[in-house]
Amino acid sequence: MAGIYRFINTNIPTVGCNLRCEYCYIKQRGNENTMLKIDNSKQLFRYSVEHMIKALTVKRLGGVCMFNISGSGETLLCPEIVEITEGLLKNGHYVALINNCTIRSRIEQLAKLPPDYRARIFFKVSFHYRELKRKNMLESFANNVHLLKNSGIGYSIEIVSNDYVLEELEELKEFSISYFGALPHVLTGRDEQIVGTYPRIQTRLSPEEYNSVWSSFDSDLFSYQQKAYDLPHSEFCYAGVYTGTLLLETGDFHPCPGTKKVTNFFEDIDNHIEFVPMAHSCPFHHCFCGFFLHVLAGVSREYDPDVYFYQFRDRLCPDNSTWLTPTIREAFSHRCSEYHQPYSTDKAYYIDLLMRKIYKGINPSPEEETELVRIVEKYLTQKGYRKIAIYGMGLIGEWLIKLLQVANIDVVCGIDRRWAEIKSNIAIQAPEDVIPSADAVIVSVYAEFTNIAPLLRKKNIMPIISITEVVF
Numbered sequence: 001m002a003g004i005y006r007f008i009n010t011n012i013p014t015v016g017c018n019l020r021c022e023y024c025y026i027k028q029r030g031n032e033n034t035m036l037k038i039d040n041s042k043q044l045f046r047y048s049v050e051h052m053i054k055a056l057t058v059k060r061l062g063g064v065c066m067f068n069i070s071g072s073g074e075t076l077l078c079p080e081i082v083e084i085t086e087g088l089l090k091n092g093h094y095v096a097l098i099n100n101c102t103i104r105s106r107i108e109q110l111a112k113l114p115p116d117y118r119a120r121i122f123f124k125v126s127f128h129y130r131e132l133k134r135k136n137m138l139e140s141f142a143n144n145v146h147l148l149k150n151s152g153i154g155y156s157i158e159i160v161s162n163d164y165v166l167e168e169l170e171e172l173k174e175f176s177i178s179y180f181g182a183l184p185h186v187l188t189g190r191d192e193q194i195v196g197t198y199p200r201i202q203t204r205l206s207p208e209e210y211n212s213v214w215s216s217f218d219s220d221l222f223s224y225q226q227k228a229y230d231l232p233h234s235e236f237c238y239a240g241v242y243t244g245t246l247l248l249e250t251g252d253f254h255p256c257p258g259t260k261k262v263t264n265f266f267e268d269i270d271n272h273i274e275f276v277p278m279a280h281s282c283p284f285h286h287c288f289c290g291f292f293l294h295v296l297a298g299v300s301r302e303y304d305p306d307v308y309f310y311q312f313r314d315r316l317c318p319d320n321s322t323w324l325t326p327t328i329r330e331a332f333s334h335r336c337s338e339y340h341q342p343y344s345t346d347k348a349y350y351i352d353l354l355m356r357k358i359y360k361g362i363n364p365s366p367e368e369e370t371e372l373v374r375i376v377e378k379y380l381t382q383k384g385y386r387k388i389a390i391y392g393m394g395l396i397g398e399w400l401i402k403l404l405q406v407a408n409i410d411v412v413c414g415i416d417r418r419w420a421e422i423k424s425n426i427a428i429q430a431p432e433d434v435i436p437s438a439d440a441v442i443v444s445v446y447a448e449f450t451n452i453a454p455l456l457r458k459k460n461i462m463p464i465i466s467i468t469e470v471v472f
């Protein structure tokens with residue numbers, strides 16, 4: 001496999017930055033090195049780096065992934081960033097670091113890693129021209145980019161479209177050509193406050209002026225975004241399976257930014273991870289992550305099947321060298337979807353209606369219910385599960401109980417922390433109680449499965465499965 005099995009957006013809880021760009025939308029805390037603390041401890045992360053790396057093996061994730069790491073501030077200021085990067089590379093993954101390329105000491109540490117590790121690192125270099133100029137850091141920034149190049153680390157230089165730099169665009173271009181051999185790619189600067197259905201482009205220019213100014217960089221990244229910026233979507237989306245957002249602080253995993261947690265990677269690490277797609281229940285009218293997740297991960301439709309992610313990142317320099325290394329260019333020349341089978345019709349149907357219930361609260365129509373009952377009965381019978389206990393008696397638990405009862409599968413009991421308050425036509429018990437004779441327990445609270453299942457396993461020997469893996 002030359003490409004990436006899953007593209008995992010990975011957030012680290014750093015909020016400080018050594019720069020102060022005018023257009024920065026990250027909420028900085030005033031202190032250069034302020035870091036978020038969790039649980040009032042001094043640690044940034046709930047788990048040790050060793051534990052996190054152990055949880056993120058190729059085997060557990062199903063294939064070689066790219067961890068696209070960024071902080072809510074300067075990524076390389078995170079004290080553990082080199083250790084995390086090295087651990088992921090040692091596991092066999094790729095690591096992309098979104099950063100401002102000014103933290104020399106960290107770049108030097110990465111440049112000393114073995115050549116095979118360096119080949120799988122990608123630096124997404126954010127080029128903050130005015131701020132670097134104001135701080136007299138342009139030369140040192142360029143030296144850092146040269147260190148990447150000389151160390152065999154792939155990189156791409158990118159600027160965010162913004163009005164502040166309009167007066168200095170020509171000198172920015174000259175600097176870029178002379179130091180980096182090409183113009184930077186351009187990312188559309190957007191207003192993070194979503195008004196209506198999609199973030200607005202942040203500019204005082206007219207659409208025609210805006211397009212004309214930034215098209216002059218001849219960046220495929222910019223032109224693709226212009227084309228695909230606010231197209232509505234309605235397809236089955238595999239975000240959550242081909243891609244997702246991992247909060248390194250806790251291990252919580254979400255299909256897409258702004259969606260609900262589906263699992264946790266760092267609890268229960270001896271067991272497999274159940275990945276769950278958004279299906280047709282994307283909460284956004286317009287795809288928030290368009291160019292990344294469609295072009296690199298292939299989560300659903302492809303606006304243009306001939307567009308590949310390397311086009312948004314690479315540049316050819318006058319000496320015929322390129323910004324991307326061959327390894328990274330190859331990885332960006334594929335989509336994650338190439339390495340996954342699409343879901344079976346039954347699985348897609350089941351997950352789709354389950355996610356619709358979770359995100360939109362919609363119950364199945366009578367026809368849909370008939371089909372769901374058929375599917376659930378078929379898969380549980382194949383496994384030999386005719387007597388089921390349900391963990392979690394909320395709306396999703398009730399949704400499943402109804403299907404099981406219509407399918408004539410015996411629901412032997414419900415289990416819930418609020419057991420004493422719940423009125424039901426089935427027996428309800430506490431999680432600590434031993435479960436009566438059942439072929440399996442299905443946990444309806446799927447986002448908490450990784451902390452519920454280990455507790456249930458302590459006293460019970462039957463299989464414990466998540467509601468999301470009923471159809472396998």
Ligand code: SF4
Pocket residue numbers: 017018019020021023024025026072073074100126128
């Ligand atoms: S480098 Fe990034 S995080 Fe730091 S001030 Fe600039 S935009 Fe904000």
Ligand code: SF4
Pocket residue numbers: 233237238239255256257278282283284286287288289290293299
């Ligand atoms: S924002 Fe885009 S990638 Fe994310 S769930 Fe919605 S459609 Fe899928």
